Amino acid sequence: EVQLVQSGAEVKKPGESLKISCKASGYYFSNLCIGWARQVPGKGLEWMGFIYFGGSDTRYGPSFQGQVTISADKSTNTAYLQWSSLKASDTAMYYCYFAVYGDSWYDSWGQGTHVTVSS
Amino acid sequence: QSAPTQPASVSGSPGQSITISCSGTSSDVGYHNYVSWYQQHPGRAPKLIIREVTNRPSGVSDRFSGSRSGNTASLTISGLQAEDEADYYCNSYTTSNIYVFGTGTEVTVL
Numbered sequence: 001e002v003q004l005v006q007s008g009a010e011v012k013k014p015g016e017s018l019k020i021s022c023k024a025s026g027y028y029f030s031n032l033c034i035g036w037a038r039q040v041p042g043k044g045l046e047w048m049g050f051i052y053f054g055g056s057d058t059r060y061g062p063s064f065q066g067q068v069t070i071s072a073d074k075s076t077n078t079a080y081l082q083w084s085s086l087k088a089s090d091t092a093m094y095y096c097y098f099a100v101y102g103d104s105w106y107d108s109w110g111q112g113t114h115v116t117v118s119s
Numbered sequence: 120q121s122a123p124t125q126p127a128s129v130s131g132s133p134g135q136s137i138t139i140s141c142s143g144t145s146s147d148v149g150y151h152n153y154v155s156w157y158q159q160h161p162g163r164a165p166k167l168i169i170r171e172v173t174n175r176p177s178g179v180s181d182r183f184s185g186s187r188s189g190n191t192a193s194l195t196i197s198g199l200q201a202e203d204e205a206d207y208y209c210n211s212y213t214t215s216n217i218y219v220f221g222t223g224t225e226v227t228v229l
Contacts, residue, residue: 105170
């Protein structure tokens, strides 16, 4: 079973940058895909995007295109979610998920990283 | 890209069956067999319970079943139990080659 371990909670000020991580273990094939979902407190899940470790395929949901950057370190099976300038509205729980590239479901999830953006 | 619509809440008594709908369009829910369902208990990460419209992963109770008619997918929970009290989300592939979650449904066991 694939295990995903996310980096710890963050407290940031508006305008600051941030990069959170999600490390996968137990799966060492090139068709690894890691994606991200946002959950604002008390609200539903929002699909942010994913990155394919075996190629150059990175996709974003329309609300997140240009707002965040998803990247990966293939040597460590780690995906990243990055902001260059945080807003208060980025305050949320962020979950990463694992999928096999080409499959449409998310077998495993990380424990979540809570991001608070407040002045 | 609007999120597929789910009822905000559904409730049932123990032992009853309930059905949660996920209403979309021919560009998402009705486009492909790539519809999945996730269960999320408070404070926990989501868990996959149905993939590809009707398929249940190993280890998931057979009380959960999925179906689809046109642009609406459905999740049915049979023999409702207290542990089923959670939020449920559908997820669908779209013609834009991205995915979208439904609006989510809170299930209450009376």
